[in-house]
Amino acid sequence: MTKTKDEAGLLVSLQDAGIRREGRFLVRGVRFDVRRGEIVTLIGPNGAGKSTSAKMAIGVFEPDEGRVWRASRLKIGYVPQKLNIDHSLPLTVRRLMTVTGPLSRAEISEALEAVGLSHMEEANVQTLSGGEFQRALLARAIARTPDLLVLDEPVQGVDYSGEIALYELISKIRDRQGCGVLMISHDLHVVMAQTDTVVCLNGHVCCTGTPEDVSGSEAYQALFGARASGALALYRHHHDHTHMPDGRVRHADGTVTDHCHPHDGHHTHDDGEKSHA
Ligand SMILES: Nc1ncnc2c1ncn2[C@@H]1O[C@H](COP(=O)(O)OP(=O)(O)OP(=O)(O)O)[C@@H](O)[C@H]1O
Numbered sequence: 001m002t003k004t005k006d007e008a009g010l011l012v013s014l015q016d017a018g019i020r021r022e023g024r025f026l027v028r029g030v031r032f033d034v035r036r037g038e039i040v041t042l043i044g045p046n047g048a049g050k051s052t053s054a055k056m057a058i059g060v061f062e063p064d065e066g067r068v069w070r071a072s073r074l075k076i077g078y079v080p081q082k083l084n085i086d087h088s089l090p091l092t093v094r095r096l097m098t099v100t101g102p103l104s105r106a107e108i109s110e111a112l113e114a115v116g117l118s119h120m121e122e123a124n125v126q127t128l129s130g131g132e133f134q135r136a137l138l139a140r141a142i143a144r145t146p147d148l149l150v151l152d153e154p155v156q157g158v159d160y161s162g163e164i165a166l167y168e169l170i171s172k173i174r175d176r177q178g179c180g181v182l183m184i185s186h187d188l189h190v191v192m193a194q195t196d197t198v199v200c201l202n203g204h205v206c207c208t209g210t211p212e213d214v215s216g217s218e219a220y221q222a223l224f225g226a227r228a229s230g231a232l233a234l235y236r237h238h239h240d241h242t243h244m245p246d247g248r249v250r251h252a253d254g255t256v257t258d259h260c261h262p263h264d265g266h267h268t269h270d271d272g273e274k275s276h277a
Contacts, residue, residue, distance in 0.1 A: 009036035011074060011148045011180045012057045016066035019052050027052050028065065029204045032197065034148060034180040039171070039194055041183045043214075044201035045223070050184045051081065051152060053201060057182060058150055077146030077179075079137045081153050087126050094121045097140045111143035112136075114176075115169060130157030134166060142173055149173065151183045167194065 011034050018028030027049025034040045034057070042050040055061045056068050058076050085091060097108050112118050115135040120128070128136060134154055141149060151170065155163040171194040174181050183195070198214040200206040206219040214220050 009180075010034075010069075011036060011071050012182075013069040014053070014057060014063075014066070015069070017053070017056050017063035017068050018065040019049075019056060019061055020064040025064075025203070027201065027203055030056065030066070030199075030201070031205060032199045032208060034182050036147070036180050037174065037178055038196045039174060039181040039183065040197045040199065041185055041195045042199050042201055043185050044206075048201045049203055050201055053199075054150055054152060054182060054184055058148070071147065074148060075144060075146045077141030077144060077149045079134075079141045079149070079151040079154055081156065081184075083137065085125065091125050092121070093117065093123050093125060093128070093136050096125050096136055097143060100140065101144070103143050107143045111139040114142060114173065115139045131159070131162035131166065134158055135169070138166075138169065138173075142177065145177055146179055149177075149179050149181045151181065153184055155185075170194075 013033045014030050017030045019026045030053045044050050056063050094108055097103055112121055115138050117135055155166055195211055198211050199208045200214055200220050202223050206223055207214050207217040
């Protein structure tokens with residue numbers, strides 16, 4: 001018996017979807033699926049149609065051609081690219097959490113705890129660092145336990161180690177809540193190691209596949225030129241390390257230390273297990 005889309009864990013499916021404005025297509029021929037537990041990243045240069053495609057996926061835009069299918073009663077958590085906040089008005093983290101809809105005290109505390117911001121519930125958002133602010137927005141999105149978490153450039157204004165921490169957090173949330181994740185990124189090095197599928201856009205889909213497939217494809221190389229060389233691979237390279245049977249850690253550069261470096265992310269174990277402690 002064939003499984004229905006819902007049974008297969010499919011959350012959203014774009015089939016040759018396109019958006020036309022003022023007589024021209026902003027993007028067309030967009031096709032990708034997001035399933036429960038899966039991380040899909042849209043990459044492409046500025047103006048490539050990443051946000052437009054994500055907006056089609058979540059139903060903000062109806063496609064002018066092609067089709068978009070969404071699971072019934074799909075709950076979406078959206079982390080916007082930017083948020084215009086009137087800094088002349090005081091806004092606490094707790095209030096930020098509820099401006100888009102009511103949440104119980106328990107839901108607020110749990111979400112802030114998940115992103116490591118429990119101690120900042122009463123803080124004014126103006127005082128947060130870039131990384132803390134992104135985590136507060138993430139907390140707001142996950143507090144409603146979405147089926148699909150959509151993040152528009154989540155690491156903007158976040159430094160390299162903050163970026164890795166944020167990616168690990170997103171991956172942890174995916175594991176715990178079992179949601180699907182659709183992520184947008186205009187920069188190449190930010191494609192997180194846990195991404196299952198990369199969709200490379202430039203007004204249309206240039207290529208789709210695993211990060212390795214995409215970084216090796218001609219379409220991707222042509223689109224990003226010199227910047228493309230090894231960029232996705234580089235991300236993995238930086239975070240690859242191996243746990244030796246005696247507990248020590250061997251890094252990609254061959255050095256051996258007692259512990260992981262704080263910036264270490266994806267890694268493998270010598271016993272063949274692939275996971276993070
Ligand atoms: N409502 C609209 N009417 C006309 N043009 C639009 C509209 N919305 C977006 N565009 C244009 O469509 C193109 C794709 O925009 P989109 O925001 O999807 O790109 P993006 O890949 O997310 O870019 P960035 O990396 O800069 O955020 C851009 O050239 C943009 O100016």
